[in-house]
Amino acid sequence: MTRLGRRGFLTATAGFGAALLTGCATDAPPTVRLAAGEVGGFYDAFTALLADAAAATGTLHIEPVTTMGSLENLEMLTRGEVDAALTLADAVHSAPGRLVALGRVYENYLQLAVRVDGPIGAVADLRGTRISLGAPGSGATLTGERLLRAADLNPGSDVTLTHLALRDAVTAIADGNADALLWAGGVPTGILDVPHTLRLIDMGALVRPMRDRFGYLYDRVVIPADAYPGAPAVPTIGVANLLVTTDTLAPALADVLTELLITRADRLVPAVAAGTQFLDVRSLIGTDGVPLHPGAARVYRRYHG
Structure with missing residues (x-):
């Protein structure tokens, strides 16, 4: 160039x-x-x-x-x-x-983070849990609801929604007041303490349902191994x-x-x-x-x- x-x-x-x-x-x-x-x-x-x-x-x-x-x-x-x-x-x-x-x-990477020692291993496991879908006014509020629907979860009934700033969402998980958070951003995001206190969930299988229901804007991407030092590679969804x-x-x-x-x-x-x-x-x-x-x-x- x-x-x-x-x-x-x-x-x-x-x-x-x-x-x-x-x-x-x-x-x-x-x-x-x-x-x-x-x-x-x-x-x-x-x-x-x-x-x-x-x-x-x-x-x-x-x-x-x-x-x-x-x-x-x-x-x-x-x-x-x-x-x-x-x-x-x-x-x-x-x-x-x-x-x-x-x-x-x-490229923004959707990052679904849960307690490292918690029981949530897939998006489907969010049924009955409490999740922060980004801060009020963030793009994660829109994309997050689409993600839940693509996983056949009804936002607000199958999953209890909150909308917290990222730092507050991390604190809520640590205090037991939330079970998961969704963040749309680059990697690594320093405030996400992966893999010591938080673990990222594989969302690669939801790319096709997202594209089928909401259009071509969603890509399959991979958060590389050691992007968060010591963490494995995690397939997820990318949005430009x-x-x-x-x-x-x-x-x-x-x-x-x-x-x-x-x-x-x-x-x-x-x-x-x-x-x-x-x-x-x-x-x-x-x-x-x-x-x-x-x-x-x-x-x-x-x-x-």
Whole structure:
């Protein structure tokens, strides 16, 4: 993949930033408010890295906005409270209005965690238990209910649902106030103490039922052995994570953000995820049916025709 050096990138994008600042009395770069996610999760880590990469170029200021996750991010985006958002692909397809993508930035892994010494060995064993399906406003609330239905479990009757922030869900399991939690994110997630106090459940067999009932957005992926040190490989379900916006985002800003994704790709994967996540043009343009912002499409064509 062709890469621009710092000077080339600044030359290519300086005009965009300057145009956006016409009539302003300051030389500060334009600001993009980006809805991220829970502190300690991959959305949070990725947004911080993207903000650092933007600051290094001097052409853009990215303001991370802490949220509970995908659904809250999309609500904020559609209300105009942020300029761009990170979200699970299935949440985008369930959102009202027309959204456009800047790129597919990585794969989220659904992680169903239970007490390491508990009796739950499969999703079917959740019948009669208490599970946290993500924080309120997280994409796991949508995907988790779909997962239960794919396993022939009725959310709310067969399984008692709560919606807790990840840290609170981990505490609830430790205190005996919950039996399981579902988390959608990258691996490893540091707060999930696998394999010492928590164990991940194999969900590979549910990929086909998920696709049959809810569409093609769900992939079979494997959490590699030792992704959590000492833990075995665990098949699970993957969902693309997209960086999305609306078609009202200025093409110049879409251009600069997409340039960052391409030219700074090697700096945008959290170090703990090396080997399980990557960014390149082949993955960036695979936005699972969400159309690209025209500004982003022009950048990808500029690199690859």
